[in-house]
Amino acid sequence: MNNAEIQIQFPKPGNWQEFILTPIYHAAGGYRPPARYTADEIPAEQAPAMQAVVAALVGMGEDWQAVQVWARLTKFYAPEMENPMREGEAVELTVEAVNAQGGRRMFTSRDYPEFTTASPAAVEFFKFFTTNQ
Numbered sequence: 001m002n003n004a005e006i007q008i009q010f011p012k013p014g015n016w017q018e019f020i021l022t023p024i025y026h027a028a029g030g031y032r033p034p035a036r037y038t039a040d041e042i043p044a045e046q047a048p049a050m051q052a053v054v055a056a057l058v059g060m061g062e063d064w065q066a067v068q069v070w071a072r073l074t075k076f077y078a079p080e081m082e083n084p085m086r087e088g089e090a091v092e093l094t095v096e097a098v099n100a101q102g103g104r105r106m107f108t109s110r111d112y113p114e115f116t117t118a119s120p121a122a123v124e125f126f127k128f129f130t131t132n133q
Contacts, residue, residue, distance in 0.1 A: 004130035006071040008053070013065030013098055016054045023129040037129075049125035056093065056114045064097035064105065073126050076118070090118040091126050 004025035078088035093115040109116040
């Protein structure tokens with residue numbers, strides 16, 4: 001079981017260029033080193049995956065703006081002819097958003113299917129930030 005997650009805060013809702021990414025995970029021995037990344041600190045090879053997260057959030061429309069996102073690694077059943085018991089991995093987002101009237105709401109992949117992605121880049125992005133480097 002994977003207890004890791006990535007939290008992304010957007011201090012200015014709608015301004016996707018300004019965020020704080022915080023990986024939450026347990027390292028060997030239970031110690032989790034503190035880490036926070038701003039947009040400028042995301043490694044260049046990981047930037048496209050972060051842009052894909054932002055693209056999914058922009059798809060929410062003008063009424064709701066994300067203020068916080070939780071990304072978690074999930075497993076799903078993905079059988080193949082050669083391996084009928086194969087599991088796949090995907091990254092799933094849970095999004096807390098606000099609107100202009102002061103409303104606050106949680107959104108999941110039930111609301112926006114694009115909040116779940118099995119792309120190798122998204123899975124690699126998640127693993128990059130939630131494992132010992």
